[in-house]
Amino acid sequence: MSSANDISLSVIVPVHKVQGYIRQCLDSILDPDLPNLEVIAVDDASPDGCGEILDEFAERDSRVRVLHLTENVGLGNARNAGLDAATGDYVWFFDSDDYATEGAVRAICERLAETRPDVLLFDYARAYWNGRVKRSIINHLFREPPAPDVFTIAERPSVLELMMTSWNRAIRREFLLDLGLRFSSGYYEDVNVTYPILMAAERLSLLDRVCYIYRQRRRGAITKTAGEKHFDAFAQYERIFAFMDELGERADPYRQLMFNRTIWHLLVIIERGDRVHESDNARFFAEMSKIYNKYRPADHTPPSEPPLLAEKHRLIEKNDYRGFQRIKGSKVKVKAKKSAKKALNLRKRGVLYSKELAKERYYQMHRGLAIDENLAVFAAYWYRGYACNPAAIYEKARELAPHVRGVWVVKPGARKSMPEGVEYVVSGSADYYRTMARAKYFVNNVNFPDNYVKRPGQVHMMTQHGTPLKKMGLDQMEYPVGAGDMDFKALLARSDRWDYLLSSNPLSTEAWDRGFPCSYEMLEIGYPRNDRLVRATEEERVRLRAELGIPEGATAILYAPTHRDYQRRYSPMFDIGRFVEQLGDDHVLLLRAHYYYKLKNMAADMGWPEGRVIDVSKHPSVEDLGIASDALLTDYSSVMFDYANLDKPIVIYANDWDTYRLTRGVNFDLTAFPPGAIATTESELADVFVSRAAWSDTATKARAAFRERFCPWDDGNAAERAVRRLFLGEKVPNPPV
Known part of the structure; x- marks a missing residue:
C-alpha cells in the first residue's frame, strides 16, 4: 500500500509584504511527519520583515529553503525561481497569505502516492475577514459524476471549470518542465499554466477535500486593485x-x-x-x-x-x-x-x-468650514487624560513643530489631571465639536468615537498603547471570551480612518497587519512613550522615589498585572499580604491595577501592611513608576516590553497561562521566551525575589534577548520620528539595529 512518504513534494511559496500571515502559512504546510516535504520560500525582495521570518523558519526546520531575490520580480517570476530550485517529485505553488487545512498536506501526498497523476486537483474554501469560511461553489464537480482514480480531460472536461489558480493543484515536476510552461509576469500570471497542464496531462486525479484556505483579504489583494x-x-x-x-x-x-x-x-x-x-x-x-x-x-x-x-x-x-x-x-x-x-x-x-440632533448640526456646520492646517487633536485612553504615546508626541511636537497648536480631548472628570499649560477641550462640548471638525491632525492611542467624521484632508496617527502579546483586532474573532460583544465591522470602519499606525517592534507589525487590514502606512519606529525610559537619569529616579514614599534603600517592586477577560472584577492572583511579609521589611510593592478596574485604595481596603504596599493605580504615569522601581512583577501586561528598556529585572507570574492563552489568544509563547525569571506558583514567586533569582545571570541573559527582540527601535528618538513623519512630512526609516 502506498504511503505519503513514497513521494516527495516541493511547496513553492513566493513571499512579498505578507508579514502578518506568513507564519500561519508556513506552519500549516510543515507537517512534522513528512520528511520528504520541501518548502521553497522565495523572498521577492519583500520590504517588510518577511525575509527575517523566513530565515527564522529555515534555521529551525531543514526542510525550508529560502531564496532571497535582490529585486522584486512579481508573483509569476518568483514562482519560476522556486520551480527552478525545487527537487520534489511534485510541486505545489502556494500563496503566502493563505494556509492549508489541518492534515491537508499529508492527504495530498497520500493521494499522489496512490494515483501518480500528472496533475492532482483538490478543493478550497474562501476565508473572509469576518471569520466566515465558505467552500467553493463548484465543489460538486469533484463528485458528479463519480470520477475514476485517474482520467484525462477528454473523459472529464468539467475540470476546466474548477478554479484556474495554481494553488489548488499539485503538478508532477518533470511533466511541467517538459512542457516548457512558465508563469508570466503581470496579473493573472497562472492561467497560462493551469489550463494548459490539464489539456496536456495523460493522468489527472481528484481529491474531494478542502485542502487550501483562500484568504479574502480586506485590503491589498491584487484582484481588488483597480x-x-x-x-x-x-x-x-x-x-x-x-x-x-x-x-x-x-x-x-x-x-x-x-x-x-x-x-x-x-x-x-x-x-x-x-x-x-x-x-x-x-x-x-x-x-x-x-x-x-x-x-x-x-x-x-x-x-x-x-x-x-x-x-x-x-x-x-x-x-x-x-x-x-x-x-x-x-x-x-x-x-x-x-x-x-x-x-x-x-x-x-x-x-x-434624536436629542443629539442639535450637536450633530453644529458639528456638521463646522465640517463645512476650512480645515485649520496648524491644529492637532491629541487624546489617550478614551479621553481619560494626558498619557502614553500621544503625550510623548505632543511634547516633541511643541519642540520640533511649534507652528502646530495641540489641543487635548478629555472627559469632564479628567480636567484636573491635565498638566499646566496644556490646552484641552471637554468631550461633548461645543469647543469639542468645533475642534474635531476643523483640525488637520489627530493623534490617539485608541480609536475616536464612531460619530466622528473624517474629512478629506484630515490626517490620523494611531499609536496603539502596547506591544500585543495578546491577540488584537480581527485576530480576536477566534477567541469569543476575549472578543466579548465586539463589533468587528465597526472596528474596521474606525480603523479605516488611520493614515499612520505606529509599531514598536516586528511582533507588533505582524499583529497589526493581521488584526487591522486597512490602508494605512505602518511606522515601525519604536514607542514614543519609551523615549523617557531610555533617557531616564539617576536624579530622576531619586526624585520619583521620594514623591512616591519609597523608603531609602528599599527594593521597590512594581506589580502591574493585566486585565483578564474571563474575570468580572479585579482579583489578585496571589496573596499580596503574605507575599510582602515573605519578602521582608526592606521590600515595597507598588500595586498598579489595570485601568479597566475602578478601584479606590485597595491596599488600605485589604489591610495590607501600611507603607509596604503602595497603591499607585491612580498615578498618572506608569513611566514614572517604572523609573522609580527596582524590578517589575507582571503577568501578561504589555508593560513588560516597555520596562525592558530600563534593563532592570522582570519577573513573570504565569499561574494561569494556559487559561489566558486559550481565552484571550496570544502571539507568542511567553513561557518559552520570558523577559527574565518566571514563576507559576506562589511559593516559586516569593522564592524568585528572596533568592535573588530575578537578578541572576540567567535572568539577565533572558532579559537581554527579550530586549533585543522586542525593543530594537527604542533609542530615545521615537517621538521625534513620529513628529517628523506626521507634522513635517519627512520620510523616517527605521534606525539601524
Whole structure:
C-alpha cells in the first residue's frame, strides 16, 4: 500500500509584504511527519520583515529553503525561481497569505502516492475577514459524476471549470518542465499554466477535500486593485489559445468550453467594478470583442445560463458596449430603489431624529468650514487624560513643530489631571465639536468615537498603547471570551480612518497587519512613550522615589498585572499580604491595577501592611513608576516590553497561562521566551525575589534577548520620528539595529 512518504513534494511559496500571515502559512504546510516535504520560500525582495521570518523558519526546520531575490520580480517570476530550485517529485505553488487545512498536506501526498497523476486537483474554501469560511461553489464537480482514480480531460472536461489558480493543484515536476510552461509576469500570471497542464496531462486525479484556505483579504489583494494591469488578462488567454493550437485536434473536444471560460473570466473582471476603472471599461470591452471574434469556435453556441449571459455574448461579439451598459444599468436601478426604500423606512421610524440632533448640526456646520492646517487633536485612553504615546508626541511636537497648536480631548472628570499649560477641550462640548471638525491632525492611542467624521484632508496617527502579546483586532474573532460583544465591522470602519499606525517592534507589525487590514502606512519606529525610559537619569529616579514614599534603600517592586477577560472584577492572583511579609521589611510593592478596574485604595481596603504596599493605580504615569522601581512583577501586561528598556529585572507570574492563552489568544509563547525569571506558583514567586533569582545571570541573559527582540527601535528618538513623519512630512526609516 502506498504511503505519503513514497513521494516527495516541493511547496513553492513566493513571499512579498505578507508579514502578518506568513507564519500561519508556513506552519500549516510543515507537517512534522513528512520528511520528504520541501518548502521553497522565495523572498521577492519583500520590504517588510518577511525575509527575517523566513530565515527564522529555515534555521529551525531543514526542510525550508529560502531564496532571497535582490529585486522584486512579481508573483509569476518568483514562482519560476522556486520551480527552478525545487527537487520534489511534485510541486505545489502556494500563496503566502493563505494556509492549508489541518492534515491537508499529508492527504495530498497520500493521494499522489496512490494515483501518480500528472496533475492532482483538490478543493478550497474562501476565508473572509469576518471569520466566515465558505467552500467553493463548484465543489460538486469533484463528485458528479463519480470520477475514476485517474482520467484525462477528454473523459472529464468539467475540470476546466474548477478554479484556474495554481494553488489548488499539485503538478508532477518533470511533466511541467517538459512542457516548457512558465508563469508570466503581470496579473493573472497562472492561467497560462493551469489550463494548459490539464489539456496536456495523460493522468489527472481528484481529491474531494478542502485542502487550501483562500484568504479574502480586506485590503491589498491584487484582484481588488483597480488599474491598467487587469488588461494583462488578454495576453494570458492569448497564450492559452496558442497552446491549444499547438495541440491541434487534441484540443477540439474542449475548445468551446475553454472559450466560454475565457469570456466568463473577462466578464468577471469588467463587471466587478473594483478592477477596471470606469473610464477604461469601453476599451476593455473592445478588447473582449477582439478575443471573442478571434477565438470563437465555428460551432459555438452562447450559453443559456445564467440569464442574460447569451445576450452578453451577442453584445460582446458586436462590440456593443452601450447595449452592455444598459444591461448593467438595470441592475443598478434595482439596487438604488432598494436603498431609497430603506432610507425612507429609517426616517419613518425616527432614527434620524434624536436629542443629539442639535450637536450633530453644529458639528456638521463646522465640517463645512476650512480645515485649520496648524491644529492637532491629541487624546489617550478614551479621553481619560494626558498619557502614553500621544503625550510623548505632543511634547516633541511643541519642540520640533511649534507652528502646530495641540489641543487635548478629555472627559469632564479628567480636567484636573491635565498638566499646566496644556490646552484641552471637554468631550461633548461645543469647543469639542468645533475642534474635531476643523483640525488637520489627530493623534490617539485608541480609536475616536464612531460619530466622528473624517474629512478629506484630515490626517490620523494611531499609536496603539502596547506591544500585543495578546491577540488584537480581527485576530480576536477566534477567541469569543476575549472578543466579548465586539463589533468587528465597526472596528474596521474606525480603523479605516488611520493614515499612520505606529509599531514598536516586528511582533507588533505582524499583529497589526493581521488584526487591522486597512490602508494605512505602518511606522515601525519604536514607542514614543519609551523615549523617557531610555533617557531616564539617576536624579530622576531619586526624585520619583521620594514623591512616591519609597523608603531609602528599599527594593521597590512594581506589580502591574493585566486585565483578564474571563474575570468580572479585579482579583489578585496571589496573596499580596503574605507575599510582602515573605519578602521582608526592606521590600515595597507598588500595586498598579489595570485601568479597566475602578478601584479606590485597595491596599488600605485589604489591610495590607501600611507603607509596604503602595497603591499607585491612580498615578498618572506608569513611566514614572517604572523609573522609580527596582524590578517589575507582571503577568501578561504589555508593560513588560516597555520596562525592558530600563534593563532592570522582570519577573513573570504565569499561574494561569494556559487559561489566558486559550481565552484571550496570544502571539507568542511567553513561557518559552520570558523577559527574565518566571514563576507559576506562589511559593516559586516569593522564592524568585528572596533568592535573588530575578537578578541572576540567567535572568539577565533572558532579559537581554527579550530586549533585543522586542525593543530594537527604542533609542530615545521615537517621538521625534513620529513628529517628523506626521507634522513635517519627512520620510523616517527605521534606525539601524
